[in-house]
């Protein structure tokens with residue numbers, strides 16, 4: 001039986017809510033795009049966004065910045081990372097994560113990956129002890145969250161500060177606590193393919209006034225640091241304002257106006273993503289060659305992307321699956337490719353840092369596939385994609 005080609009776009013996000021259009025129009029009309037360029041008594045869109053996100057996230061402080069990557073660099077500096085330091089991080093993540101560590105002059109100590117696509121906590125413990133690193137940059141890569149109770153225990157035992165990379169977990173929870181609220185500081189991205197979309201942008205959240213003050217100065221506040229929506233009190237800046245370099249990574253009012261109206265629908269959108277993800281998971285669970293990563297029972301993941309493995313496949317089979325899926329309109333990414341492609345790369349191509357031997361991660365990545373699930377896909381679209389994947393993975397088994 002032939003199967004219809006899928007014609008949806010894997011890069012098309014939903015249109016912005018009407019309220020976002022109104023806010024954007026009003027900022028455009030005002031031409032006051034700079035977050036500190038507001039008139040007397042007026043609160044900037046950037047400051048309003050910080051208040052809205054801090055409230056939604058349940059964090060004491062929130063700083064809006066130009067990108068998730070900038071949030072990571074600022075967070076690392078704000079927790080005290082200096083050139084020459086070692087920073088523990090996941091071997092399975094995307095390039096901006098080791099990139100942020102390199103940008104602050106530190107070196108990554110890569111930690112192995114489990115079958116659940118989370119950080120290997122035994123390897124973390126050993127490498128924390130052996131390396132003497134004082135910071136863990138934990139990437140909740142593709143929304144897979146490790147057992148945060150155990151992560152925090154390792155951090156306590158080894159004296160690690162925890163920076164959470166929540167680029168893929170905005171709206172996810174562990175034991176009912178929002179991802180990002182476990183560690184010392186969290187970083188989020190609002191780049192187009194994330195859970196809220198302003199093209200580029202990011203947030204840093206924390207409950208620590210000192211970290212918030214240093215981060216705000218670094219983001220380029222000059223002496224306007226009290227004109228933020230969810231920042232610490234003036235006392236927190238007393239010394240910090242003289243000692244912290246300005247690294248210009250401010251959020252502007254136009255992007256803030258785009259984002260504010262997207263925070264309200266976030267929790268509903270998490271449910272919509274998970275509905276689509278469940279349809280795909282059901283279809284793939286029917287294929288014996290497929291392994292799906294298992295989530296910890298306390299995790300509420302956001303299924304904005306879909307991962308599966310073909311543990312017994314060789315390189316030729318992986319290439320063939322991608323090609324057959326593409327012919328039927330389904331865009332798969334593959335973490336096992338020897339060359340980086342598009343947004344996808346693995347630790348072997350981050351050659352600005354010392355090569356590290358990661359046998360467990362390499363074994364998992366060699367057969368790991370990845371697919372975007374934008375909300376422009378309906379549940380029926382996901383059923384269609386599920387059928388296509390069944391067909392391309394087991395071409396002889398399907399009638």
Ligand SMILES: Cc1ncc(COP(=O)(O)O)c(C=O)c1O
Pocket residue numbers: 067068069070093094096097139141142165167168188189190191200201202
């Ligand atoms: C895992 C992860 N962390 C951090 C980032 C950085 O976000 P941004 O693109 O906003 O700099 C990304 C971006 O794709 C990412 O995938």
